[in-house]
Amino acid sequence: MTLSRMKRILLKLSGEVLMGPGQYGIDPETCDRVAQEVKQAKDSGLEICMVVGGGNIFRGLAGAAQGFDRASADYMGMLATVMNALAMQNALEKIGVQTRVQSAIPMASVCEPYIRRRAERHMEKGRVVLFAAGTGLPFFTTDTTAALRAAEMNCDALFKGTSVDGVYDADPKKVPTAERYETLSFDRVLADNLRVMDASAVALCRDNNIPIVVFNIREVGNLVAVLNGEGVSTIVQNQAELTNA
Numbered sequence: 001m002t003l004s005r006m007k008r009i010l011l012k013l014s015g016e017v018l019m020g021p022g023q024y025g026i027d028p029e030t031c032d033r034v035a036q037e038v039k040q041a042k043d044s045g046l047e048i049c050m051v052v053g054g055g056n057i058f059r060g061l062a063g064a065a066q067g068f069d070r071a072s073a074d075y076m077g078m079l080a081t082v083m084n085a086l087a088m089q090n091a092l093e094k095i096g097v098q099t100r101v102q103s104a105i106p107m108a109s110v111c112e113p114y115i116r117r118r119a120e121r122h123m124e125k126g127r128v129v130l131f132a133a134g135t136g137l138p139f140f141t142t143d144t145t146a147a148l149r150a151a152e153m154n155c156d157a158l159f160k161g162t163s164v165d166g167v168y169d170a171d172p173k174k175v176p177t178a179e180r181y182e183t184l185s186f187d188r189v190l191a192d193n194l195r196v197m198d199a200s201a202v203a204l205c206r207d208n209n210i211p212i213v214v215f216n217i218r219e220v221g222n223l224v225a226v227l228n229g230e231g232v233s234t235i236v237q238n239q240a241e242l243t244n245a
């Protein structure tokens with residue numbers, strides 16, 4: 001994958017990261033810091049769209065485990081992602097980055113509905129488009145949303161900014177001896193059931209040949225470093241691309 005040739009990327013921001021040092025909710029300082037990094041990336045000439053998770057507020061699976069109906073819990077999770085998207089919109093606009101939030105669940109008085117061709121136009125005009133409310137469908141996640149929107153928007157890569165610095169051979173939060181991959185194929189992620197991202201998201205990226213770059217966005221400056229090919233990350237792509245690299 002040649003990072004320098006990329007024109008348009010999708011940044012998936014884990015909701016959990018937005019908690020900052022807290023245990024729940026949205027930390028304004030973290031939003032501001034991430035916004036600065038997005039601005040820097042945009043100023044380098046990239047077109048950027050974003051999907052923000054909701055794990056800092058509500059996850060459907062956790063809600064279902066507590067007794068909520070799963071589909072209702074998932075809708076609650078999707079609404080949480082709208083709050084996060086609005087928080088990031090606010091942080092970006094404070095520093096002069098033009099944005100639009102588009103929600104997969106229409107809410108006319110809050111933001112635009114998701115309209116692909118309109119999103120395309122916003123990006124051509126230099127706006128950062130934040131895709132909120134996931135796919136609008138329960139039983140999915142924002143990882144799958146990110147893969148779907150990256151394909152729809154013809155992105156050159158999907159950058160997953162999370163709280164681990166790449167894909168490991170086991171969950172590093174559970175297995176301290178786990179080792180990180182520099183690169184690996186989509187097929188290996190799926191065959192080994194590496195759970196840094198949902199299988200559906202990985203399969204969508206594989207089928208549309210969209211590389212995934214997993215990196216730690218909690219580390220200050222890492223987004224721009226990874227975009228410059230310098231920071232620590234794992235690049236997941238098709239075997240053919242890995243062989244040609």
Ligand SMILES: Nc1ncnc2c1ncn2[C@@H]1O[C@H](COP(=O)(O)OP(=O)(O)OP(=O)(O)O)[C@@H](O)[C@H]1O
Pocket residue numbers: 013014015016017052053054055056059141143161162163164166167168169170171172173194195196197
């Ligand atoms: N093989 C693996 N390599 C790296 N991380 C892994 C692996 N298996 C599981 N994980 C876990 O995957 C998590 C990354 O997903 P993340 O926390 O970004 O969740 P998310 O659902 O995308 O975001 P949100 O916080 O919005 O729910 C890490 O916290 C890590 O512990």
Ligand SMILES: O=c1ccn([C@@H]2O[C@H](COP(=O)(O)O)[C@@H](O)[C@H]2O)c(=O)[nH]1
Pocket residue numbers: 015052053054055058059060061073074075076077078079080081133134135136137138139140141142143145
């Ligand atoms: O398409 C989607 C996307 C998300 N959800 C629900 O939202 C929460 C939060 O998203 P994360 O990806 O976990 O950050 C998720 O747990 C689902 O409950 C959804 O239903 N459909």
